[in-house]
Amino acid sequence: MTSLRIDTAIGTSSYLRLLLYVALTSVLILLAWSANLSLWQYGLLITVTALVGSYLALSRPILLHLSQPPLSQPLNQGWQLLMRTGHGDKLWQADLVKVYRYQAIIHFSFQLVEPYRKPWAVTVYRDQMSKEQWQQLNILATVTYVHT
Secondary structure, eight states: OOOSSOEEEOOSOOHHHHHHHHHHHHHHHHHHHHTTOOHHHHHHHHHHHHHHHHHHHHHSOEEEEEEOOOTTSOTTSOEEEEEEETTEEEEEEEEEEEEEEOSSEEEEEEEEEESSOEEEEEEEEGGGSOHHHHHHHHHHHHHHHHHO
16 A cells, blocks of 8 residues: 655666766867867866866765655645765755656755754656656645645
8 A cells, every 4th residue: 555645765866867967068068178278277177177066966965765744744844854964864854845846857945944944955856766756756746836
């Protein structure tokens, strides 16, 4: 019997996200190549890009698991997010603010409640979970979009 609540593990890697990053990187390389920069400028551009990319990849928490609140609570309150941070795996509590649904991604906007209060957003790609779990998230996104 399937649960009426969303309780799903989120894969840490995504081929769709990798494809997007490769496409963006290719466009930036083509733009830099057409700019006719000198060799030291290309070196500086590559170094800065690598440093910024590394910082962004390593500094953001990674969503590992998403759990909907019990059915007795409102849909937007009491979400539990299992996060991988630089200090280990932590359970965060958040309120769902908005869900944006696209063909291959769903973007969640949360207001964190614990461990600290601040807005936080995450994008989940279709290939990070099973087909059934993806359908459940799509239904949630559709219902949330209609009611907010």
